[in-house]
Amino acid sequence: MTEPAKRPTVLAVSLIVAGLIGFWAAFQLTLDKFAVLANPNAQLSCNISVLVGCSKNLESWQGSLLGFPNPILGIAGWTATIAVGVGILAGGRFARWYWLIFNLGVVAALALVIFLIYTSIYQLFVLCPWCMLTWAVTIPTFWLVTLYNLKTGNIPVPASVRRIAAAWYGWVPLITLACYIIVAVIAQVQLDWLHRL
Template identity: 70%
Template sequence: MADSVLAVRSTRRPRLLAAWLIVAGAIGLAAAFLLTLDKLQMLRDPNAHLTCSFNVLIGCATNLASWQGSLLGFPNPLLGLVGWTATIAMGVAILASRDGFARWFWLAFNAGVVLAMALVVFLITASLTVLNVLCPWCMVTWSVTIPTFWAVTLYNLKTGVIPVPERVRRVCSALYGWVPLITVGCYAVVAVLAQIQLDWIHRAFV
């Protein structure tokens, strides 16, 4: 275990990853805050016009009122308030730390990112196939969760935090530099699925 910690600590600080975590955390936190405000407004007045509601296709009222919007018995945006605050803190901690972090710390953070990605995949699926609506603040959350998942996971794979064979580490090291393109590919998949399910191009712009 001591060797594992030493290996992680000897790795150069990922300043670019840290900067992204701070930026992504700030964007995600803002989206979660706005969703929380809209949820509170709905509780006060179920017929209120929310800041995220633009038309029958784009709005968050349906999502917030559904059971999918409160998976753990409380509104999902509260998870975002906690999760994105932790993400910002992680980014700041990376920049401030000289010795790096123990493997368990990176693994714990990665586990949180994986759970966030799993939640986003579930909510995207629910929005496109069950709720039939696109929540703008939710989409902002999706847009920063996806690259955060790839960046953190590939970083931990390429540095050996997540133990994998050397060949896999080399592949992940190469893929790490392509996170922006991988992210765009994921966005494209979601956009195509949304078009198939909701015909969003025609309904939103035509």
Template identity: 60%
Template sequence: MPPRTIDSRPTVLAVWLVIAGVIGWIAAFALTTEKFHALANPDAGPASCDFSPLVQCTKNLDSWQGSVFGFPNPILGLTGWVASIVVGMAILAGARFARWFWLAFAAGITFAFGFVLWLIGQSIFSLGTLCPWCMVTWVVTIPTFYAVWV
């Protein structure tokens, strides 16, 4: 009987990356469609995620903080969360990544973590709002940062 080999794939991390990636991508997609809808129909009124003066998306999306790099921030989520899903699925399929890849992936996740912390501060202390879809992004970005680094 051949000796058993130990599977060292980070399966739990892979599953988390896929789940968090799908949840984060859905939130980014919802925010992106809200922004595009507002740009196409400026007189349409409040966004579908505006529930009160405290819980709303519009103030966040319309602020300068909502487009820090010259385009709506959720576009970063549309691309970044796809990377998370792809890495998770690749691990589940048996892929092994080089150390440089993990360092680059961790750097991207660290940027996302820092950016989300900054956006949390801006949303709460500067804008005085809580964006529902933004909060979904926060909830998956923060644990993803810790999961990748641990």
């Protein structure tokens, strides 16, 4: 008789926390979008300075990539993330196909975040606080979910890759910090945000 697999509690709690933070940021951006639609001259609480604000992002074509405001994607995506985390805590076991689809969603979220980071820094020249909060939780979510799926074999890879993923899984906080530093350095080089805040 095989021993039941240990429940990934750290992953579950991380997904719930990231999901709640991401949902809140997406909800705030959605409210701001409604405010701008109702009154194009609305003074949004996220507009702190010329460098830090969300109006420019919300009004750009990049802010509605699929024909509707991006925050709606965030509300849906972070709700799914919370549901997966709660499901794990409740003892749920998901099939491989479910993990693969969820991982594809996380990869798509990271790809969108990378595009929006690039857009914010190199095209709009503004840092949106709610967007940055979304970036901050998407990055570790990507690493946690992807490394978990690699180490458990949900993503079929050779045993050597599974071992590497298992070793890296414990280093997700440091990997995330390294990603934050990379984004901060790029923003500093392009926007000189340290002196302009």
